[in-house]
Amino acid sequence: MTQPMIELRGIHKRFGDLEVLRGVDLTIQTGEVVVLMGPSGSGKTTLVRCMNLLEEPDSGQLSVCDCAFDCGRSRDRAGRRLAQQARRRTGMVFQHFNLFPHMTALDNVIEGPRQVRQLPRAEATALGERLLARVGLSGKRDEYPSRLSGGQKQRVAIARALAMEPQAVLFDEPTSALDPELHAEVLEVIRELAGEGMTMVIVTHETHFAREIADRIVFMDGGVIVEEAAPEDFFTRPTQERARSFLRLVDHPGATAAAPLPRAGEEAV
Template sequence: MSEIIAPVRPTVTTVLEVRNLHKKYGNQEVLKGVDFSVASGEVKVVLGRSGSGKSTMLRLMALLEPLDAGEVIFKGNRIGVDARNRPARERTLAHQRSEIGMVFQRFNLFAHLNVLQNVTLAQRLSRKVHAAQAKEQAAEILNRVGLGSHLRHYPSELSGGQQQRVAIARALVLNPSVMLFDEPTSALDPELVNDVLAVMEKLAADGMTMVVVTHEMQFARRVGTEVALFDQGVLVEQAPPEEFFKNPQHERTRDFLRHIH
């Protein structure tokens, strides 16, 4: 009788996670003990009404704000704090943030710098990359997002979609392990949205680990490996897109989907 050999399953490596995350602003409790993680190569799409806590979670994952309770884990190590559980020094935080790319609703480009200068600035400041090498790497990334012919343009000469693609390039050039997108198309005119989504879809196809807060349902269905719903500071449900949209398990998810449809 031949021996039955169990199939070898690929190891799932968690890149970034938060555990028991709490955050308050004044008397308003925005996050109420959230557990959330993203594994290597995953695209986690986060949905929810305005004020549900999803964008706050992203900012805490990116170490842009202090958390009230809980912890942020990057590749198995707790970040944002020192060995005595005190907030880490700014130099340490800056290094840790450089591993986590963040793209915001607003582009936040420097108006007095051209596209190439905007993208190379982070390399020069945080990684101390030589100017020639920084320009070469930036030009390569800008080609990747479809802006290779706009290196000398200034933000005022670009459309909103082009500016957002510059912002994506600025994050990518540091070669982060994970990219966080906080409603990256919400400030764009409708006709400019698809160009940005196409760049994000290409990143996903190339294996980039991503967490995307968005209202773009078709993107969530087509690109997401899992879709999550936030409501009133808690993670209500998460599931693969097919299951999430066709067979939601929670009434709050069903109510959300009824409203968006």
């Protein structure tokens, strides 16, 4: 049987007195596109950040891109190298782009390959130019982030993630910081990656996009997974009331904004 690309077992994460993740089990298969959905504060962002150890879980077992960890244990030198290897194998695309403002689009894309992968500048530049062309930004290679639209910045961020040649890419609400008219250009790039078989985990509230692209919807609330289903099942016949309440909110926010969403336990992030 094929080893899962990402596997989490009993993942707990706490920030001070706030328990954010409360024993999460989740498996992501190679080539699968999994969309994480749920109300704000449900633990989605923390979970996706745990997948590449930007946040290290307090306890549980994590396997990512063939790197396995018992979380919460202090790491020796070999363990730290393994964690770095896991981060290199998982690209991360952030909600607010996180581009270096003093670097051009091209230099943002090639910084990782040059510093981490130790590629010569000429080789890294050729790679960066290919990736900018792939996301439709060949003409913006020498522009600084301040001269790019939000959608262009996010496409540069996607190219930067791909420059590390990851085995999986994690997206944390990649369109939530964009004006609505800029969503399409970013979502199209993600569609193309899905069509190429890239393993992806996407945190999003874009229900129509999620229904189109996902192999599986994972719905979270209160730091736990409440429901997992194929998109058609989740969006047409969710089994849990919290999922049904969430879908009413995102589909008809004006009609239901005054009604609070039922929560499972304390608020998470």
